[in-house]
Amino acid sequence: MRWRALLAVCGSLAFAGAASRADEPYRELYRPQLHFTPATQWMNDPNGMVYLDGEYHLFYQYHPFSNRWGPMHWGHALSRDLVHWQQLPIALYPDPHGAIFSGSAVFDRDNTSGLGTATRPPLVAVFAYHNHELERRGATEVESQGLAYSLDQGRSWSKYRGNPVLKNPGIRDFRDPKVFWYAPTRRWIMTLAAKDQVSFYSSRDLKDWRHESDFGRGWGAHGGVWECPDLIDMKVVDESTHRFVLLSSVNPGAPNGGSGTQYFVGQFDGHRFRPEGDAQRAATEARWLDYGSDDYAGVTWSGVPASDGRTLMLGWMSNWNYAQDVPTERWRSAMTLPRELSLHRDARGLALRSAPVAELKKLRVRSVAIPARTVDAPAELIDTALRGATLLELEVTLDLHEATNASLAFRNAQGEQAVLRVNRALQRYEFDRSASGETGFNAAFAGLQTAPMIGNSNLVRLHVFIDHSSVEIFINDGETVLTALVFPHLPYESMVLSADAGIEVTAGLVHELKSIWQAQ
Ligand code: FRU
Numbered sequence: 438m439r440w441r442a443l444l445a446v447c448g449s450l451a452f453a454g455a456a457s458r459a460d461e462p463y464r465e466l467y468r469p470q471l472h473f474t475p476a477t478q479w480m481n482d483p484n485g486m487v488y489l490d491g492e493y494h495l496f497y498q499y500h501p502f503s504n505r506w507g508p509m510h511w512g513h514a515l516s517r518d519l520v521h522w523q524q525l526p527i528a529l530y531p532d533p534h535g536a537i538f539s540g541s542a543v544f545d546r547d548n549t550s551g552l553g554t555a556t557r558p559p560l561v562a563v564f565a566y567h568n569h570e571l572e573r574r575g576a577t578e579v580e581s582q583g584l585a586y587s588l589d590q591g592r593s594w595s596k597y598r599g600n601p602v603l604k605n606p607g608i609r610d611f612r613d614p615k616v617f618w619y620a621p622t623r624r625w626i627m628t629l630a631a632k633d634q635v636s637f638y639s640s641r642d643l644k645d646w647r648h649e650s651d652f653g654r655g656w657g658a659h660g661g662v663w664e665c666p667d668l669i670d671m672k673v674v675d676e677s678t679h680r681f682v683l684l685s686s687v688n689p690g691a692p693n694g695g696s697g698t699q700y701f702v703g704q705f706d707g708h709r710f711r712p713e714g715d716a717q718r719a720a721t722e723a724r725w726l727d728y729g730s731d732d733y734a735g736v737t738w739s740g741v742p743a744s745d746g747r748t749l750m751l752g753w754m755s756n757w758n759y760a761q762d763v764p765t766e767r768w769r770s771a772m773t774l775p776r777e778l779s780l781h782r783d784a785r786g787l788a789l790r791s792a793p794v795a796e797l798k799k800l801r802v803r804s805v806a807i808p809a810r811t812v813d814a815p816a817e818l819i820d821t822a823l824r825g826a827t828l829l830e831l832e833v834t835l836d837l838h839e840a841t842n843a844s845l846a847f848r849n850a851q852g853e854q855a856v857l858r859v860n861r862a863l864q865r866y867e868f869d870r871s872a873s874g875e876t877g878f879n880a881a882f883a884g885l886q887t888a889p890m891i892g893n894s895n896l897v898r899l900h901v902f903i904d905h906s907s908v909e910i911f912i913n914d915g916e917t918v919l920t921a922l923v924f925p926h927l928p929y930e931s932m933v934l935s936a937d938a939g940i941e942v943t944a945g946l947v948h949e950l951k952s953i954w955q956a957q
Pocket of ligand 1: 481538539613664665734
């Protein structure tokens, strides 16, 4: 069923045969094979992520008429496993109130909104309107919040007649509502980006919203506007306590330039978010979800059943610094791999970790062990049994011993390479894509990306996913994440480990993965 729908979109039997046929949909040069991309045209933020009856909905900022940003629609895709996606028709179109910017969706089980019935409760999307006409006229009040609802499992959507439900209070950047049900006060809570802060609103019915409080002054990074916030109730791993985690994307102002997502850990009482730690420290040491340049505007899925209990998210795998210039034509932009977030007490206090979702294991077609060994000269980690594999997952633990520098180069047959370095002298990880393939499309693309090392153990555990135009690196169980785009002219097929003194590979596996667009 899913496969047939996909073929309808692609219009051809594109995936038969092993050779890459660069002119065919989903087989083009750079087309991600492990990540969601729209068949054609421009995409940015994930929106309206909601789970209902076995289906994960993914809406996204979409411009159907161009491979560059323009008047935004909500594109729509659906998955039963977070891995394979079926494309659905565009869900939301611009209307006289404006284009449809980012937002969220909830299942209104008790029909608090009255937009469905008790027996047919609605899915409700809460999104930002952006009025380009008012913008052209120089108005401040260009953004407001609106509702749309679906009574047929998200297959078709109607706009609420009383839109907008939240008018602009005189703040130019006022958008990206993320809504959740807060049981103690029996109210919906909306977390909204307002300039370089977030505002919290509450409502009993999703229609009538009351301002509760603001958060952000003196906290975190303020290099640009805050966007796409999310307030998440999370259990602390191995403790019986829980905390609220506030995600807030900021652009520009990320640690490696341009767009990035910071977070705060604290308490929420239905009215106010109170972060832990002191503001002085928070302002100088913002916490980042991902240090790579290409993970932005990520928020979590709502409605994930308690029996599952995971905090699931994905982000837009690009950066506003160069997103519109990346060298793809038919489509532009992908989402990151879906990730599970968890909250741990470690050397940093309470901190988030990200892990690729377990469902991705089903893409493994072959797994080859990396024998334990000491590496004192450059060593290839890809066994000859995996020759020709271009979709790769690596799990390896390194003991650095006396080495101060170690590197892992992901390389193709043309010698193009993206390099992860562990630089112990500077206590940081470095990701270097200056020779990774096509880089000249934007001057901001090739710069070195760095992430601070946490603690000073000799052990580095790496979990890496290599797709045709991205590298995602999860270090030490997702304590540190680096997500980065790359545009090699041929896919990487080799991983070369080097160090300035003998290091030890203590355990390792390389998996060959299959394309998510291949028949299951
Ligand atoms: C973030 C963002 C959002 C906005 C959307 C517009 O990438 O700027 O704040 O709603 O993109 O496409």
